[in-house]
Each structure stands twice: as C-alpha cells, then as structure tokens.
Amino acid sequence: MAGMCLPTPLLFHHAHAGCPSCGLLAWCRPAGLNALQTDQLFALAEHRRVAKRGEFLHHAGAALKSLHVIRSGSVKSCIKHEDGREQITGISFSGGLTGTEAIDGGKYLCDVVALEESTACRVPFGEFERLSRSIPALQRHFNAAMGREISRNYGLMLQLGSMSAEQRVAFFLLGLSEQLASRGYSSTKFNLRLSRMEIGNYLGLQLETVSRVLSRFSKDRLVAVNHRYTEIRNPGGLRKLTGECQNIRAVH
Amino acid sequence: MAGMCLPTPLLFHHAHAGCPSCGLLAWCRPAGLNALQTDQLFALAEHRRVAKRGEFLHHAGAALKSLHVIRSGSVKSCIKHEDGREQITGISFSGGLTGTEAIDGGKYLCDVVALEESTACRVPFGEFERLSRSIPALQRHFNAAMGREISRNYGLMLQLGSMSAEQRVAFFLLGLSEQLASRGYSSTKFNLRLSRMEIGNYLGLQLETVSRVLSRFSKDRLVAVNHRYTEIRNPGGLRKLTGECQNIRAVH
DNA sequence: CGCAACGTTGAAATTCCTCAATTCACGTGG
DNA sequence: CCACGTGAATTGAGGAATTTCAACGTTGCG
Numbered sequence: 001m002a003g004m005c006l007p008t009p010l011l012f013h014h015a016h017a018g019c020p021s022c023g024l025l026a027w028c029r030p031a032g033l034n035a036l037q038t039d040q041l042f043a044l045a046e047h048r049r050v051a052k053r054g055e056f057l058h059h060a061g062a063a064l065k066s067l068h069v070i071r072s073g074s075v076k077s078c079i080k081h082e083d084g085r086e087q088i089t090g091i092s093f094s095g096g097l098t099g100t101e102a103i104d105g106g107k108y109l110c111d112v113v114a115l116e117e118s119t120a121c122r123v124p125f126g127e128f129e130r131l132s133r134s135i136p137a138l139q140r141h142f143n144a145a146m147g148r149e150i151s152r153n154y155g156l157m158l159q160l161g162s163m164s165a166e167q168r169v170a171f172f173l174l175g176l177s178e179q180l181a182s183r184g185y186s187s188t189k190f191n192l193r194l195s196r197m198e199i200g201n202y203l204g205l206q207l208e209t210v211s212r213v214l215s216r217f218s219k220d221r222l223v224a225v226n227h228r229y230t231e232i233r234n235p236g237g238l239r240k241l242t243g244e245c246q247n248i249r250a251v252h
Numbered sequence: 253m254a255g256m257c258l259p260t261p262l263l264f265h266h267a268h269a270g271c272p273s274c275g276l277l278a279w280c281r282p283a284g285l286n287a288l289q290t291d292q293l294f295a296l297a298e299h300r301r302v303a304k305r306g307e308f309l310h311h312a313g314a315a316l317k318s319l320h321v322i323r324s325g326s327v328k329s330c331i332k333h334e335d336g337r338e339q340i341t342g343i344s345f346s347g348g349l350t351g352t353e354a355i356d357g358g359k360y361l362c363d364v365v366a367l368e369e370s371t372a373c374r375v376p377f378g379e380f381e382r383l384s385r386s387i388p389a390l391q392r393h394f395n396a397a398m399g400r401e402i403s404r405n406y407g408l409m410l411q412l413g414s415m416s417a418e419q420r421v422a423f424f425l426l427g428l429s430e431q432l433a434s435r436g437y438s439s440t441k442f443n444l445r446l447s448r449m450e451i452g453n454y455l456g457l458q459l460e461t462v463s464r465v466l467s468r469f470s471k472d473r474l475v476a477v478n479h480r481y482t483e484i485r486n487p488g489g490l491r492k493l494t495g496e497c498q499n500i501r502a503v504h
Numbered sequence: 505c506g507c508a509a510c511g512t513t514g515a516a517a518t519t520c521c522t523c524a525a526t527t528c529a530c531g532t533g534g
Numbered sequence: 535c536c537a538c539g540t541g542a543a544t545t546g547a548g549g550a551a552t553t554t555c556a557a558c559g560t561t562g563c564g
Contacts, residue, residue: 079406081495087410101406103399109406129392133385140381146398147355153405154331154353154361158339160412161456165520196543204413206521211544227529227543417552448511458553463512479511479561 024121026095027069031141040131041138046122047071051114057098060111064102066122070094073118074193077101077110078201088202090152091115091194093179097145099125115193160204163242168203169213170238173223177232188235192228275323276373278347283393292383293390298374299323303366309350312363316354318374322346325370326445329353329362330453340454342404343367343446345431349397351377367445412456415494420455421465422490425475429484440487444480 024045028038048071051057057068060080070092077090077098089110092098102108103125132139159171181187192199196207203210217223222238224231232238276297280290300323303309309320312332322344329342329350341362344350354360355377384391411423433439444451448459455462469475474490476483484490 079410081410085414087406087413089406089409100399101403104396104403105399109403129395130388133388133391136382136385139385139391143381143394143398144356146395146402147352147357150398150401150405151353151356151361153402153409154339154341156409157341157405157412158331158333160409161339161453162337195541201413207542208522208544209520211542212520215544447509459510460512460554461552464552467512 024069024071024123026071027097027121027145028138028141031137033135033137037135037138040135041128044123044127044131045069049120049122051075051118051120053114053116055114057112057114057120058108060108062108064099064106064108064125066124067097067099067128068112068120068122070096070098071119071121074115075112075118075120076115076194076198076202077112079110086201088198089156090149091202093183095183097149100146100149165203165205165209165213166216167242168205169199169210169217170222170241172199172203173230173232174235174238174242177235188232190230192230195228275321275346275371276375278323279321279349279373279397280390280393283389285387285389289387289390292387293380296375296379296383297321301372301374303327303370303372305366305368307366309364309366309372310360312360314360316351316358316360316377318376319349319351319380320364320372320374322348322350323371323373326367327364327370327372328367328446328450328454329364331362338453340450342401343454345435347435349401352398352401417455417457417461417465418468419494420457421451421462421469422474422493424451424455425482425484426487426490426494429487440484442482444482447480 024041024047025038028041033041049057049068051073057075058066072094074091074093075096075098076088077092078086078088080086089101090098098110098112099108101110128142132142159168163171176190176192177187180190194202196210199205200207200210205213214223214225217238218225220237222232222234222241224233276293276299277290280293285293301309301320303325309327310318324346326343326345327348327350328340329344330338330340332338341353342350350362350364351360353362380394384394411420415423428442428444429439432442446454448462451457452459452462457465466475466477469490470477472489474484474486474493476485
C-alpha cells in the first residue's frame with residue numbers, strides 16, 4: 001500500500017459558479033436543483049480538494065465533519081482492524097459520495113484513500129443536512145445516494161458470500177467496465193488503479209489467486225492483461241461466468 | 253425455505269397513541285421527538301402489521317411504497333437471483349428498519365420475510381420523507397439509521413471477505429447474542445430462527461459446514477446446541493476465535 | 505404410519521491458500 | 535548507461551479448508 005499516514009494538508013479552492021466539471025455538480029445534477037439551489041449547495045462546499053495517490057481524504061476514527069463527493073480520479077474506502085488487517089469496502093469514482101458510513105456513529109469507519117491523482121468536493125455534513133431540509137429534491141437525492149450505497153453493498157455481499165474466485169474477478173472487471181463507461185471512458189481498455197493485492201482484498205481472495213484467474217482469463221481470450229493495463233476482449237464470456245448476475249453492480 | 257410466495261393480505265390496525273411497546277416508538281424514541289412530533293409520526297404509520305413465519309412484508313421488485321419498522325419478532329431480507337440463488341443480506345429485530353435499499357431505484361431489491369410470528373409498523377415513505385423535513389431530529393435519526401445499515405454491511409463484508417468458517421459462525425452467534433440482549437432477552441440462551449441452510453447462506457457457507465462448526469463448538473464447550481435451541485457457554489472463547497473484531501456487529 | 509424437511513456425520517473431491525522461486529518494471533546512484 | 539534494489543506480478547507445488555456427494559437419524563405433520 002502506497003498510503004502514508006500523515007495528516008494531509010491539502011489544497012482547497014473555494015466555490016465559484018463556473019466550476020464546470022465539478023464532481024459536486026455531477027452529483028447534484030440528477031437531483032434537479034434550480035440555479036439558486038445549486039448556488040446554495042455550492043456555497044457550502046469546499047471544492048477541488050486535491051489528493052495524490054496514497055493521500056487520505058479522511059481517516060477511520062476521526063469525527064465526521066464532512067462528506068466528500070469525488071470530482072475526478074478514484075478513491076478506495078477501507079476498514080482497518082486492530083490486528084492490522086484491512087478490508088476494502090468500496091471504490092468510488094467521480095460523482096461518488098463517501099463518508100455516509102459515519103453518520104450513525106459520528107466517526108468515520110473507513111480510511112478513504114486516493115488511488116490516483118484525484119479531486120473531491122468537501123461538504124460539511126451539518127450544514128448540508130440543514131440545507132437539505134429546505135430543498136426537498138436535495139434531501140431526496142441524498143437519501144437515494146445512501147440507498148444506493150446500501151444496495152451496492154448487498155450486491156457485494158452476494159459476491160463475497162457465494163461466488164467462486166473466477167466469478168468474483170469477472171464480476172469485478174465487468175463492474176469496473178460499466179463504471180468507466182458511465183463516466184465517459186472506454187469500457188474495454190483501462191488501467192487498473194488497484195494492485196493485485198488490493199483487488200484480492202476487495203474480493204476476498206489472495207493476490208496469487210487474482211493473478212492466476214487473470215492469467216486463465218487471458219489464456220481463454222476473455223481479457224488481455226499487462227500488469228495494470230487491462231483490455232476486456234469478451235464481455236459476454238465474462239458475463240456468462242458470473243451466472244447472469246449483471247443486475248447488481250460490484251463497483252460504485 | 254419455509255417462505256411461500258403468495259401476495260400476503262395482512263392484518264393492520266391503525267395508529268393510536270397508546271401503542272405502548274410499538275416498534276415505531278422504539279425506533280423513534282432515540283430521536284428525541286416531543287409528544288406532538290411523535291403523534292405526527294404515529295398518524296403516518298399503519299401499526300401492528302402481523303406476519304406469520306414465512307410471510308412477506310414485501311417482495312423484491314415491487315415499487316417502494318413503505319418502509320417497515322419491526323415491532324416484534326424478526327425478519328430476514330434476501331436478494332434473489334434470476335438463477336434462483338438467494339443471499340440473505342440482513343436479519344432485523346424489533347426496532348430495525350427495512351426497505352432502505354429501495355430508496356435509490358424506487359423498487360425493493362429484497363424480499364423481507366418473517367422468521368417467526370412478527371409485527372411491524374408500515375411507514376409510507378413519501379409522507380415520511382415530507383414529515384422528516386419539518387422535524388430535524390427525525391431526519392437526523394433517519395439518516396443515522398441509513399448510515400447504520402451501511403456500516404453494518406461493511407462489517408458483514410469484512411466477515412465474508414476474510415474470515416474462516418469458525419470465525420463467521422462465532423461472529424454470528426455473538427452478534428445474535430448481543431442483539432437479543434439489547435432487546436431484553438437472554439443473551440446466552442435462545443432459539444435460532446434460522447435453519448442451518450439460512451445461516452450458511454447468510455455467512456457464505458454450506459449448511460453442512462455450519463453444522464460441523466456448531467458440533468465442534470459443542471465439543472469444545474463453547475456452546476450447547478440442540479437443533480435450534482442454542483446456549484452460549486463461553487462467550488469469551490468465541491470472541492477469542494473471531495480475533496477481537498467485536499467492534500463491528502454481524503446482526504442488526 | 506409414512507412422508508418431508510431438517511440436521512448430523514463421513515469420505516472424496518475441489519478450490520483456494522500458503523510458501524517459495526522467478527521474472528518484470530522502474531527508479532536510484534555509481 | 536548499467537548495476538542494483540525494491541516492489542509488483544507470475545507461476546509452481548503442496549497442503550489446508552471447505553464443498554460436494556451420500557448415507558442416515560430425528561422431528562413434526564397429514
């Protein structure tokens with residue numbers, strides 16, 4: 001893991017209406033907010049928080065102050081045990097929301113770490129909650145985002161609970177592909193931002209198993225893999241492996 | 253599986269202030285609502301929906317109309333695949349909230365099925381959402397409940413991802429014990445409401461494995477098991493097995 | 505009583521993990 | 535520019551844990 005554990009004093013830029021490809025905007029666009037409401041939400045947030053690979057958006061155990069909406073790049077969320085073991089619980093791309101697991105207890109349960117050069121919008125939760133009361137569409141959208149997180153995890157549990165190594169990896173690749181496609185990237189060719197170990201951790205497998213499965217897929221012409229560069233050659237074949245469970249996404 | 257798939261016309265009683273041990277009350281009590289607000293919430297809900305073992309609170313795929321707060325008994329939530337496989341994603345007792353996974357897509361993803369004679373309060377989601385805007389404490393509490401669901405699933409994922417069969421079963425029993433204790437039941441002696449198969453499904457194990465692990469625990473005097481009647485004899489021993497991860501609960 | 509569902513137990517098969525050796529990519533410093 | 539070290543990835547072999555298949559006992563219900 002490249003992550004270093006320093007408190008990270010990151011760069012912030014303050015809100016301005018012209019933030020064209022803002023993650024927060026991407027996040028709230030589906031909410032159907034009008035211009036005024038969008039401005040209100042914008043005024044709340046600190047925009048363009050920049051994090052290099054391995055830097056933390058927040059640490060597990062810290063008091064919940066803000067949620068983060070990913071603007072660009074990608075992050076992983078992971079729970080840490082006292083005994084040092086770690087479990088990746090999610091991977092978020094632009095438009096993704098992190099920190100919701102902290103709302104109940106008031107403390108983050110997860111470390112959230114950038115997987116590459118990434119930017120995020122930081123939304124103070126208290127003020128956000130207050131604002132969302134006066135904007136029904138925002139509240140609605142927020143509830144939906146929480147619900148999405150819940151249902152996503154259900155899918156993941158299905159995976160971890162009852163799928164073979166091959167199925168998990170196939171599922172993972174397809175989910176990634178779908179995610180990237182919905183963000184406007186190629187759905188068939190991409191660079192993995194995760195090491196074999198991280199993938200294994202996410203899927204409940206050992207890194208060697210991940211590697212072996214990828215090799216097998218490679219041999220069967222389902223994918224072409226060169227270290228982290230990945231090309232999906234036969235999505236249908238992968239999908240057949242997973243047993244037609246495409247209705248539940250693996251990656252958010 | 254005992255569940256039968258008929259549309260279930262269940263009994264309903266309408267709200268009255270004197271519903272003394274109401275699940276909805278249990279749910280909203282921590283929210284710190286005043287008498288008037290409690291009345292408003294009460295007026296919204298249909299109370300004491302009765303379901304016998306195997307009956308459905310709602311079916312996967314149906315449009316989200318209501319959330320349910322469990323009042324007594326227990327229910328399981330499960331996702332179903334097209335290919336027939338099923339995965340239990342949660343078990344809820346009194347005070348538990350179900351249906352949140354439907355908020356995003358507007359459709360329930362889960363079947364919610366009574367594990368025993370149970371009662372629930374049915375809360376129409378649209379009206380609830382509206383009411384919660386005018387009662388900050390309620391909104392807060394609802395967000396917390398959603399967050400709890402999310403963090404609970406993280407714990408479950410940790411379990412499914414990287415724990416041995418023994419650890420999972422130990423974890424499961426301890427979680428159950430803790431849950432029952434917090435509901436005022438004995439924490440050491442209880443009747444499992446789940447078959448071996450259901451437990452296995454929940455934990456990502458085969459039913460035979462569950463049975464074997466329970467036998468082993470029995471031999472080691474960690475528990476005494478007679479079919480579904482279960483007695484925890486040595487909680488410390490179980491806890492040691494799990495590797496001190498008691499901070500994340502397995503059962504809600 | 506007899507059937508059906510549940511639970512237990514054993515033995516064989518399989519999957520996945522652990523340990524270990526090797527290669528590859530990449531950055532550093534001589 | 536090349537040697538070197540480091541971390542990531544691949545591959546193999548052996549072993550452990552879990553699943554699968556199968557037999558059998560128990561319980562409850564029609």
